[in-house]
Amino acid sequence: MIKNDIALAIEKNSEFNRAKSLLIVESILKSLKAALEKNQKVEIRGFGSFRVVDKKTGFGRDIRRKKQIKIEKGKRIKFRSGQELKNTLVRK
Amino acid sequence: MIKNDIALAIEKNSEFNRAKSLLIVESILKSLKAALEKNQKVEIRGFGSFRVVDKKTGFGRDIRRKKQIKIEKGKRIKFRSGQELKNTLVRK
DNA sequence: AAGGGCGATGTCGTTCTTGATCATCTGAAT
DNA sequence: ATTCAGATGATCAAGAACGACATCGCCCTT
Numbered sequence: 001m002i003k004n005d006i007a008l009a010i011e012k013n014s015e016f017n018r019a020k021s022l023l024i025v026e027s028i029l030k031s032l033k034a035a036l037e038k039n040q041k042v043e044i045r046g047f048g049s050f051r052v053v054d055k056k057t058g059f060g061r062d063i064r065r066k067k068q069i070k071i072e073k074g075k076r077i078k079f080r081s082g083q084e085l086k087n088t089l090v091r092k
Numbered sequence: 093m094i095k096n097d098i099a100l101a102i103e104k105n106s107e108f109n110r111a112k113s114l115l116i117v118e119s120i121l122k123s124l125k126a127a128l129e130k131n132q133k134v135e136i137r138g139f140g141s142f143r144v145v146d147k148k149t150g151f152g153r154d155i156r157r158k159k160q161i162k163i164e165k166g167k168r169i170k171f172r173s174g175q176e177l178k179n180t181l182v183r184k
Numbered sequence: 185a186a187g188g189g190c191g192a193t194g195t196c197g198t199t200c201t202t203g204a205t206c207a208t209c210t211g212a213a214t
Numbered sequence: 215a216t217t218c219a220g221a222t223g224a225t226c227a228a229g230a231a232c233g234a235c236a237t238c239g240c241c242c243t244t
Contacts, residue, residue: 036181044212135192147202190241
């Protein structure tokens with residue numbers, strides 16, 4: 001499933017055309033990014049939640065040079081699926 | 093940020109009212125769930141991707157009885173943030 | 185219609201998260 | 215205003231995540 005498929009879903013559940021649906025998708029993504037940039041968590045009941053967490057891993061591995069790599073500290077996006085979403089998967 | 097905030101974002105970038113915006117959000121979530129239930133990956137360029145992966149962890153812990161618990165195998169949702177999203181976080 | 189550029193994959197070893205459970209508390213959703 | 219999903223914490227061990235890079239796949243924009 002890609003962006004266009006999501007726009008299709010909107011199209012089906014509304015009277016908007018594809019172009020307008022895509023704009024909606026973009027605006028949503030934009031707002032999500034904005035929130036995450038501000039270190040805000042995004043919580044969608046019944047689906048899941050996004051959170052910004054500190055990157056703690058201190059070492060990586062350069063497979064070519066076969067030596068350790070220092071990993072700069074930073075941020076990560078962590079997604080946790082909600083119970084409802086988990087259940088639907090279990091049933092499958 | 094919660095569902096209502098997302099609806100707000102749609103409201104700002106369109107001529108739809110809050111109720112309609114919420115319906116759009118719901119339809120999107122619904123389609124996302126449907127795709128994941130079918131083990132389909134959801135890929136949003138510039139944002140990130142969701143994938144359904146097999147749960148391999150085989151043990152949990154019952155804190156009360158202090159003993160291991162067998163974990164039934166199942167599925168998990170894995171989210172990976174895209175390059176663009178990572179960059180915006182790094183800048184922060 | 186088609187190429188460009190982002191995402192997926194595999195690799196490595198160390199560090200860190202995951203995962204079930206239950207009670208309690210916060211707060212999202214209706 | 216009410217309800218109930220989600221976060222938290224404690225627990226241990228095994229599996230996953232982490233960065234860099236090349237290659238392949240394919241989404242997205244032209």
